Amino acid sequence: MSELEIKKEVERQFEILKRGCEEIISEEEFKKKLENSIKNNKPLKIKLGIDPTGSELHIGHAVPLRKLKQFQDLGHEVNFLIGTFTARIGDPTGKSETRKMLSFETIQENIKTYLEQVKLILDLDKLKVVYNHNWLEKLTLEEMLKLLSMFTVSQMIQREDFSKRLSNNQPVSLIEFTYPILQGYDSVALEADVELGATEQKFNLLRGRDLQKNFNQEQQVCMIMPILVGLDGVEKMSKSLGNYISIKDTPTDMFGKIMSISDELMQNYYEMITNIPLEEVKDMLANHHPMECKKRLAFELVKEYYGEETAKESKLWFENVFSNKNLNVELPEVKFDENEMPALELLSRLKFISTNSEGRRLIDQGAVKVNDVQIKSINEVINLENGTIVRCGKKKIVKIVK
Amino acid sequence: MSELEIKKEVERQFEILKRGCEEIISEEEFKKKLENSIKNNKPLKIKLGIDPTGSELHIGHAVPLRKLKQFQDLGHEVNFLIGTFTARIGDPTGKSETRKMLSFETIQENIKTYLEQVKLILDLDKLKVVYNHNWLEKLTLEEMLKLLSMFTVSQMIQREDFSKRLSNNQPVSLIEFTYPILQGYDSVALEADVELGATEQKFNLLRGRDLQKNFNQEQQVCMIMPILVGLDGVEKMSKSLGNYISIKDTPTDMFGKIMSISDELMQNYYEMITNIPLEEVKDMLANHHPMECKKRLAFELVKEYYGEETAKESKLWFENVFSNKNLNVELPEVKFDENEMPALELLSRLKFISTNSEGRRLIDQGAVKVNDVQIKSINEVINLENGTIVRCGKKKIVKIVK
Numbered sequence: 174m175s176e177l178e179i180k181k182e183v184e185r186q187f188e189i190l191k192r193g194c195e196e197i198i199s200e201e202e203f204k205k206k207l208e209n210s211i212k213n214n215k216p217l218k219i220k221l222g223i224d225p226t227g228s229e230l231h232i233g234h235a236v237p238l239r240k241l242k243q244f245q246d247l248g249h250e251v252n253f254l255i256g257t258f259t260a261r262i263g264d265p266t267g268k269s270e271t272r273k274m275l276s277f278e279t280i281q282e283n284i285k286t287y288l289e290q291v292k293l294i295l296d297l298d299k300l301k302v303v304y305n306h307n308w309l310e311k312l313t314l315e316e317m318l319k320l321l322s323m324f325t326v327s328q329m330i331q332r333e334d335f336s337k338r339l340s341n342n343q344p345v346s347l348i349e350f351t352y353p354i355l356q357g358y359d360s361v362a363l364e365a366d367v368e369l370g371a372t373e374q375k376f377n378l379l380r381g382r383d384l385q386k387n388f389n390q391e392q393q394v395c396m397i398m399p400i401l402v403g404l405d406g407v408e409k410m411s412k413s414l415g416n417y418i419s420i421k422d423t424p425t426d427m428f429g430k431i432m433s434i435s436d437e438l439m440q441n442y443y444e445m446i447t448n449i450p451l452e453e454v455k456d457m458l459a460n461h462h463p464m465e466c467k468k469r470l471a472f473e474l475v476k477e478y479y480g481e482e483t484a485k486e487s488k489l490w491f492e493n494v495f496s497n498k499n500l501n502v503e504l505p506e507v508k509f510d511e512n513e514m515p516a517l518e519l520l521s522r523l524k525f526i527s528t529n530s531e532g533r534r535l536i537d538q539g540a541v542k543v544n545d546v547q548i549k550s551i552n553e554v555i556n557l558e559n560g561t562i563v564r565c566g567k568k569k570i571v572k573i574v575k
Numbered sequence: 576m577s578e579l580e581i582k583k584e585v586e587r588q589f590e591i592l593k594r595g596c597e598e599i600i601s602e603e604e605f606k607k608k609l610e611n612s613i614k615n616n617k618p619l620k621i622k623l624g625i626d627p628t629g630s631e632l633h634i635g636h637a638v639p640l641r642k643l644k645q646f647q648d649l650g651h652e653v654n655f656l657i658g659t660f661t662a663r664i665g666d667p668t669g670k671s672e673t674r675k676m677l678s679f680e681t682i683q684e685n686i687k688t689y690l691e692q693v694k695l696i697l698d699l700d701k702l703k704v705v706y707n708h709n710w711l712e713k714l715t716l717e718e719m720l721k722l723l724s725m726f727t728v729s730q731m732i733q734r735e736d737f738s739k740r741l742s743n744n745q746p747v748s749l750i751e752f753t754y755p756i757l758q759g760y761d762s763v764a765l766e767a768d769v770e771l772g773a774t775e776q777k778f779n780l781l782r783g784r785d786l787q788k789n790f791n792q793e794q795q796v797c798m799i800m801p802i803l804v805g806l807d808g809v810e811k812m813s814k815s816l817g818n819y820i821s822i823k824d825t826p827t828d829m830f831g832k833i834m835s836i837s838d839e840l841m842q843n844y845y846e847m848i849t850n851i852p853l854e855e856v857k858d859m860l861a862n863h864h865p866m867e868c869k870k871r872l873a874f875e876l877v878k879e880y881y882g883e884e885t886a887k888e889s890k891l892w893f894e895n896v897f898s899n900k901n902l903n904v905e906l907p908e909v910k911f912d913e914n915e916m917p918a919l920e921l922l923s924r925l926k927f928i929s930t931n932s933e934g935r936r937l938i939d940q941g942a943v944k945v946n947d948v949q950i951k952s953i954n955e956v957i958n959l960e961n962g963t964i965v966r967c968g969k970k971k972i973v974k975i976v977k
Contacts, residue, residue: 312716322750326732326741329749339728347731347756348724350749 174211183207186247193236193445195372196397198379203394206366210249219244220365220393222254222305222356225283230290231417232474233401233410236445237369238294240398244367245299252301252363253291255284258309259355293420293478308362309355320354323387324380329353332376357381365393371400401445404430406438424475425505428487431471432495433568436463439470447473495567504572509557516541517551525565540566576613585609588649595638595847597774598799600781605796608768612651621646622767622795624656624707624758627685632692633819634876635803635812638847639771640696642800646769647701654703654765655693657686660711661757695822695880710764711757722756725789726782731755734778759783767795773802803847806832808840826877827907830889833873834897835970838865841872849875897969906974911959918943919953927967942968 174182186207187200197203210217221237230238241251260280288297312320329350330336338345353376360368360381370378378395385392400409403416410417418430434442443454447470458466468488476484494504507523514522517532520541526532533551535541541548542564543555555561561573576584588609589602599605612619623639632640643653662682690699714722731752732738740747755778762770762783772780780797787794802811805818812819820832836844845856849872860868870890878886896906909925916924919934922943928934935953937943943950944966945957957963963975 309716314711314714314716314719317716317719318750318753321753322748324749325746326728326737326749326752327744327746330728335728342729345728346724347726347728347752348720350728350752351720351723354749 179208179211182211186211189243189247190240190396192451193240193398194396195399196375196395198382198395198397202392203367203396206391206394210366216248216250217244217366218364219249219251220254220360220363220368221252222256222259222359222368222370223287224256224260225280225287226260229412230287230420231410231412232420232446233403233417235294235420236401237371237398238291239446240369240396242295245296250301251295251299252303252365253295254359254363255287255302255304256356256359257284257304258306259352259359290420303363305355305359305362309358312358317351320358320384321351323384324354334373353377353380354384357384360393361385361388361390364390366391367394367396369396369398371398373400399445402438402441404434406435418474420478424479424483424487425490425503427475427478428471428491429568431474432467432491434467436467439463439466442470446470447477449473494570504562504570506574507571508574510575511557513554513556515551516548516553516555519555519557519563520565523563523565523569523571525563525569535565581610581613584613588613591645591649592642592798594853595642595800596798597801598777598797600784600797600799604794605769605798608796612768618650618652619646619768620766621651621653622656622762622765622770623654624658624661624761624770624772625689626658626662627682627689628662631814632689632822633812633814634822634848635805635819637696637822638803639773639800640693641848642771642798644697647698652703653697653701654705654767655697656761656765657689657704657706658758658761659686659706660708661754661761692822705765707757707761707764711760714760719753722760722786723753725786726756736775755779755782756786759786762795763787763790763792766792768793769796769798771798771800773800775802801847804840804843806836808837820876822880826881826885826889827892827905829877829880830873830893831970833876834869834893836869838869841865841868844872849879851875896972906964906972908976909973910976912977913959915956915958917953918950918955918957921957921959921965922967925965925967925971925973927965927971937967 183204187204190203191197191200206217209215219241221241241253245251257280288302291297291300330339332353335345335349356377357380359365361384365381365385368378368381375395375397378393378397382392382395402408403410403414404418405414405416408414408416412419418427422430431442440454440458443449443458444451447454457469468491471491472484472488475487479487490503516536517529520526520532520535521529526535529551536548536551539547544562545564548555555563557573557575559573559575562570563573564570585606589606592605593599593602608619611617621643623643643655647653659682690704693699693702732741734755737747737751758779759782761767763786767783767787770780770783777797777799780795780799784794784797804810805812805816806820807816807818810816810818814821820829824832833844842856842860845851845860846853849856859871870893873893874886874890877889881889892905911924918938919931922928922934922937923931928937931953934943938950938953941949946964947966950957957965959975959977961975961977964972965975966972
């Protein structure tokens with residue numbers, strides 16, 4: 174390759190990879206690493222660390238995984254680091270309480286579930302799965318103390334969640350100070366070139382740079398990814414807040430959930446969860462009806478997990494149910510033992526509303542229909558016969574079954 | 576033994592042992608432990624931890640060692656804990672900077688020198704010398720992390736020197752947080768009943784109690800000893816401040832140094848460095864001339880390290896030289912190559928003065944004599960013939976030799 178071709182290839186890879194990043198520390202070092210990689214035909218070592226503490230991945234978790242896929246497609250070596258050791262410690266990042274240690278059995282179970290889901294996004298054959306207990310278990314107390322000696326208390330306290338909890342007189346266990354250091358040491362053990370992490374991980378990622386320097390290694394580039402906003406457009410996407418799309422959601426659920434987001438959120442979702450060139454996104458949003466743009470977004474998401482055919486079917490399903498009001502399609506079904514129930518209670522049981530006042534408002538607006546008849550009062554008693562169709566607003570619909 | 580005899584024996588031991596203690600945490604627990612020990616004829620396990628970082632012991636270091644001797648004499652088991660592992664970490668207690676790690680060779684050399692000196696005070700045959708690398712080296716990273724998880728950042732920051740350094744923006748290395756914990760774990764490993772330490776060690780000693788509780792052991796009693804004041808009566812006794820009496824000082828040096836302390840300091844020294852009953856001390860100080868009381872104190876100190884005969888000789892020597900001005904005794908000798916020297920420079924070279932203005936004042940007061948002739952001017956040139964006797968004030972005298 175000529176110098177010019179190398180330079181062009183660096184720019185090409187850089188443009189693809191920087192998409193959706195909040196910060197790259199540093200862009201200059203990253204370009205330099207890409208250049209060396211291309212020149213010497215030597216893949217970069219990319220690291221993403223995950224604590225196998227949860228089990229269900231949502232499309233927020235998928236954001237960094239998709240970034241790893243881009244690295245894979247560009248020929249780099251992706252290391253999927255399972256924090257088998259560190260999970261036993263628990264990292265409090267972004268949480269207000271010290272996390273409980275996990276048993277080894279739970280960890281193993283979680284890893285299995287994780288990889289089952291990860292393979293929906295990454296090429297598992299090309300993926301290097303590594304477990305940090307392999308080197309951390311071998312670390313002697315003396316080596317650990319040497320690592321600790323490389324950091325000061327003031328440095329640690331700077332981490333936002335630590336300082337916050339300390340000033341609120343909430344306990345921070347000493348073990349939590351070791352987490353960023355052990356995570357940093359993982360980078361030394363792996364000789365990582367790039368580490369990916371969400372915004373809240375920035376502090377920990379930088380400790381990897383500190384330690385690599387102390388161990389006379391080239392410092393890793395830190396690629397900071399923003400945290401995906403949830404469907405509500407306000408909170409971060411999380412299972413506990415219910416504002417998420419699981420990567421195992423059914424195609425129609427995925428489609429419907431995307432259709433429920435606000436118009437404002439679309440731009441961000443296009444950038445974070447699709448590969449459509451940003452120029453094209455900009456044009457589309459400027460020149461097409463929001464409903465059309467949202468359908469395209471939903472289509473792209475379903476396509477990624479289920480393929481183009483299913484994506485087309487989901488789109489058709491959605492249009493039938495919500496635009497054409499054609500109910501001769503498969504609808505989500507909910508089983509009820511009760512034969513009748515007041516309207517407000519029904520909406521709540523169906524999880525169509527999160528507060529009673531929301532239900533009252535929707536009913537007042539005439540947005541709630543049972544078998545296409547508007548419900549007028551929150552106390553109206555609904556007959557729950559088999560096949561009853563309950564609709565709430567434009568995007569929520571179920572069929573009652575006995 | 577009858578209940579009454581046991582009770583009396585508890586009181587007897589308690590009275591001997593509490594002498595010179597600043598605080599016992601708690602006195603009640605201590606009496607309970609003594610009672611159990613006497614009842615079951617089972618010696619208490621006493622722990623004193625020492626970092627083998629320095630080499631020359633002074634009578635300030637001897638204070639806790641003398642306390643251990645009392646325990647030995649009462650039949651308890653004294654564990655002299657050498658911090659072979661922790662010395663590699665370095666404890667910043669009372670210091671403003673992170674201490675450097677020591678090499679294993681230096682540590683071994685220091686232990687040798689230590690024990691050589693310790694045997695002047697303790698019965699080495701009855702002493703159990705233990706080294707904490709024996710259990711700390713075996714501690715796995717996971718076990719260490721569990722220990723860390725038992726403490727919070729806020730607890731650690733409460734240690735005075737940590738909080739001071741943090742608020743002065745001086746670095747506190749994370750490794751320093753592990754020191755009190757490892758010291759506490761030593762108590763678990765030893766199953767210590769009592770740990771001795773100076774005031775500045777109180778925080779660390781209490782962590783031993785915390786950990787023993789976590790390990791379901793009976794908590795150790797913490798015996799807090801004050802730090803001995805130096806000869807100047809102001810600063811703590813320390814080699815670097817020069818206000819100390821080495822336990823290897825010559826008998827006449829020991830005697831002379833005690834004679835140089837202020838009258839006010841005597842009571843404290845009697846309590847801390849002799850075994851004379853406190854009632855007797857009180858009587859003596861009330862009814863005798865301070866000079867006599869000081870001679871008795873000096874006599875007791877020399878007697879402890881060199882025996883009664885030598886103590887008598889030292890007393891005689893002191894009286895000859897300073898009271899009777901009889902110089903037909905052995906005097907401290909200083910070798911000089913120079914044949915002459917201005918008076919002020921000579922005083923400085925002999926370390927009789929610490930500043931030039933002090934020298935000027937002493938000469939003005941007529942306190943400096945060479946061969947019994949008063950020196951009148953700081954610039955007077957002194958002839959340094961073999962055998963010249965230089966005297967400064969009432970307690971400093973040397974013989975110049977060639």
